[in-house]
Amino acid sequence: ELKVEQNPLFLSMQEGKNYTIYCNYSTTSDRLYWYRQDPGKSLESLFVLLSNGAVKQEGRLMASLDTKARLSTLHITAAVHDLSATYFCAVETQGGSEKLVFGKGTKLTVNP
Amino acid sequence: NAGVTQTPKFQVLKTGQSMTLQCAQDMNHNSMYWYRQDPGMGLRLIYYSASEGTTDKGEVPNGYNVSRLNKREFSLRLESAAPSQTSVYFCASSERIAGGIAKNIQYFGAGTRLSVL
Numbered sequence: 631e632l633k634v635e636q637n638p639l640f641l642s643m644q645e646g647k648n649y650t651i652y653c654n655y656s657t658t659s660d661r662l663y664w665y666r667q668d669p670g671k672s673l674e675s676l677f678v679l680l681s682n683g684a685v686k687q688e689g690r691l692m693a694s695l696d697t698k699a700r701l702s703t704l705h706i707t708a709a710v711h712d713l714s715a716t717y718f719c720a721v722e723t724q725g726g727s728e729k730l731v732f733g734k735g736t737k738l739t740v741n742p
Numbered sequence: 743n744a745g746v747t748q749t750p751k752f753q754v755l756k757t758g759q760s761m762t763l764q765c766a767q768d769m770n771h772n773s774m775y776w777y778r779q780d781p782g783m784g785l786r787l788i789y790y791s792a793s794e795g796t797t798d799k800g801e802v803p804n805g806y807n808v809s810r811l812n813k814r815e816f817s818l819r820l821e822s823a824a825p826s827q828t829s830v831y832f833c834a835s836s837e838r839i840a841g842g843i844a845k846n847i848q849y850f851g852a853g854t855r856l857s858v859l
Contacts, residue, residue, distance in 0.1 A: 728790070
């Protein structure tokens with residue numbers, strides 16, 4: 631059974647600082663997704679990582695995937711208040727089922 | 743573009759009542775999903791439909807039924823609501839192949855906030 635663990639679950643950081651959110655998963659998969667959720671809102675797709683070594687960047691966020699280590703990271707560079715949200719990673723189950731297993735989410739608060 | 747539309751946005755039920763959550767997508771996607779989101783639990787898959795006429799159980803299907811009415815619509819029914827079903831419910835849709843690349847980006851509706859008293 632695929633399990634997805636994120637850490638930390640809560641992250642409070644100051645504007646301008648860098649930090650990394652980690653996403654570990656328990657069984658083989660080569661497709662990983664990052665989503666953002668603002669309070670009281672729906673989920674919005676940020677990144678799709680489709681192969682080992684994949685790296686995607688958008689603004690101050692950069693995501694990477696290491697399928698051998700079963701690890702994805704979401705790196706935040708020079709955080710700004712607008713990045714405050716909950717970030718979820720989701721891993722696709724094998725066998726073409728199209729099902730995703732989500733981590734519990736990392737609630738990020740960026741303080742001025 | 744509307745994307746994925748869920749109704750209602752809010753609902754309060756008494757224990758034992760039934761209701762149906764509606765979901766429709768206008769992106770011509772084959773796959774549709776129902777999730778529930780509880781504090782500290784992330785999103786958990788309730789049911790999934792890979793195409794019109796097919797449904798499959800997810801991680802937490804007990805107490806729910808679904809209907810894939812057509813390609814656009816996927817409804818979730820609570821036959822006898824229980825307080826444990828108090829949650830935020832999200833519908834999502836996806837298409838595996840987009841632009842020749844195998845992806846499975848799921849697009850989410852705005853959610854239905856359900857309280858069962």
